[in-house]
Amino acid sequence: MSETAADPEHLAVGGEPEDGELPDEIRVHQPRRALPTDVVRPTRAEVRLSALRYNLGQLRKVTGNTPIWGVLKADAYGLGSKAVARTLERAKMDGVCVALVEEGIELRQAGIQLPILVMGGYYGDALRELLEYRLTPVLSDVGQVEALARAVRLADQGPFGVHVKVDTGMARLGTRPEQWPRLIESLRARPELSVLALMSHLANADVAEPDVFSEPLALFDAANARFVAGGVTPKARHLANSAALLRDPQTHFDLVRPGLALFGVDPRPTGVERSGVAGEVRFKLAMSVHSRVVSLRRLGRGDGVGYGASFVAAGPTTIATVPMGYADGLSRALSNRGHALIRGKRVPIVGNVSMDMTMIDVTDVPGASASDEVVFLGSQSGPLGQDTISALEMAHDAGTIPWEILTNISRRVPRFYRED
Numbered sequence: 297m298s299e300t301a302a303d304p305e306h307l308a309v310g311g312e313p314e315d316g317e318l319p320d321e322i323r324v325h326q327p328r329r330a331l332p333t334d335v336v337r338p339t340r341a342e343v344r345l346s347a348l349r350y351n352l353g354q355l356r357k358v359t360g361n362t363p364i365w366g367v368l369k370a371d372a373y374g375l376g377s378k379a380v381a382r383t384l385e386r387a388k389m390d391g392v393c394v395a396l397v398e399e400g401i402e403l404r405q406a407g408i409q410l411p412i413l414v415m416g417g418y419y420g421d422a423l424r425e426l427l428e429y430r431l432t433p434v435l436s437d438v439g440q441v442e443a444l445a446r447a448v449r450l451a452d453q454g455p456f457g458v459h460v461k462v463d464t465g466m467a468r469l470g471t472r473p474e475q476w477p478r479l480i481e482s483l484r485a486r487p488e489l490s491v492l493a494l495m496s497h498l499a500n501a502d503v504a505e506p507d508v509f510s511e512p513l514a515l516f517d518a519a520n521a522r523f524v525a526g527g528v529t530p531k532a533r534h535l536a537n538s539a540a541l542l543r544d545p546q547t548h549f550d551l552v553r554p555g556l557a558l559f560g561v562d563p564r565p566t567g568v569e570r571s572g573v574a575g576e577v578r579f580k581l582a583m584s585v586h587s588r589v590v591s592l593r594r595l596g597r598g599d600g601v602g603y604g605a606s607f608v609a610a611g612p613t614t615i616a617t618v619p620m621g622y623a624d625g626l627s628r629a630l631s632n633r634g635h636a637l638i639r640g641k642r643v644p645i646v647g648n649v650s651m652d653m654t655m656i657d658v659t660d661v662p663g664a665s666a667s668d669e670v671v672f673l674g675s676q677s678g679p680l681g682q683d684t685i686s687a688l689e690m691a692h693d694a695g696t697i698p699w700e701i702l703t704n705i706s707r708r709v710p711r712f713y714r715e716d
């Protein structure tokens with residue numbers, strides 16, 4: 297049994313065998329503060345821990361000995377950062393990146409021992425927490441350097457490791473070239489801080505053009521040379537997200553920071569050549585979203601469906617109601633555009649997605665009945681076949697990106713973890 301069982305936030309699912317299809321090591325991760333103590337509604341997300349390990353293995357094939365620091369921000373893109381971090385720590389991942397100090401603290405409190413890099417750039421009054429929880433901050437300006445150096449001095453702690461970020465074209469965080477000299481000077485004057493790494497983030501790693509890396513890489517090299525010449529020698533360098541590490545080994549440097557690919561979505565643009573090992577690796581979607589039909593009805597020609605009757609039946613139509621809506625992360629942009637799987641067959645979402653419920657057209661699904669399983673994200677096999685709705689497809693239908701599809705699955709949807 298997985299140790300998730302010992303975590304009070306993971307309860308064993310009680311005695312409800314599901315067609316013998318789900319093994320009993322499944323655990324439910326209760327959304328904090330959101331639900332009563334039991335899960336009544338059939339809507340749930342399933343997280344396959346084996347897929348996380350598999351994806352880490354695929355990334356290893358591409359990066360060789362370069363350490364992998366998985367990006368587990370935003371609750372591990374919605375999969376649940378504690379379970380994901382535990383799984384990947386045990387699978388020998390080398391480090392973790394998060395966006396918020398809060399996210400780092402949550403992982404330390406869950407017992408994660410890996411290095412944790414806090415990338416969001418905002419530390420507020422939490423500088424002491426960085427020290428206390430051994431969280432490594434990313435610094436971009438002199439103000440942050442001064443404030444942290446002071447906190448380290450007050451705490452009387454030895455040199456505290458930081459990563460320093462330079463802006464190579466993202467214009468979000470990181471120092472701009474004109475500010476490098478001042479930042480270098482202030483770092484040199486602060487023995488309380490030790491620069492473990494120089495880092496950056498790429499704005500165009502998933503853009504479908506052949507040469508998206510040479511300009512930022514040249515700037516990153518220039519930054520490194522400048523820091524070294526100024527007497528601040530970073531022990532390591534890093535800038536690769538999933539797309540960059542899969543597209544160009546020159547972006548690997550001393551560690552890589554994949555997020556999306558770990559969770560099973562390949563962010564490489566289509567039409568860009570894939571060669572070598574990276575051309576062969578494939579990822580397994582680690583989260584799927586399931587529900588069940590709660591109501592069925594027959595409509596006649598001219599009958600409307602949902603708020604505003606944005607779908608009108610053209611003839612005899614069978615509609616199934618599924619208890620998952622936009623408050624669960626099923627984007628309202630999927631109204632009359634998205635799809636679901638039922639009995640192994642793809643069917644359209646019809647009418648406007650509402651807050652708690654969505655209607656699907658099951659007219660062409662022989663045998664569709666109440667309590668049939670419905671899959672919005674992931675694979676299903678059933679009497680009518682086998683099909684998959686990928687995060688990419690859902691993102692395309694909703695007019696967004698797969699990152700947002702995963703992170704939008706809300707707290708109201710309990711996460712079930714399975715080992716297999």
Ligand SMILES: *Cc1c(COP(=O)(O)O)cnc(C)c1O
Pocket residue numbers: 367369415497536537538539553554555556557563
């Ligand atoms: C989110 C993020 C990543 C990971 O990006 P993916 O595209 O999900 O691999 C890496 N670095 C930084 C700074 C990020 O914000």
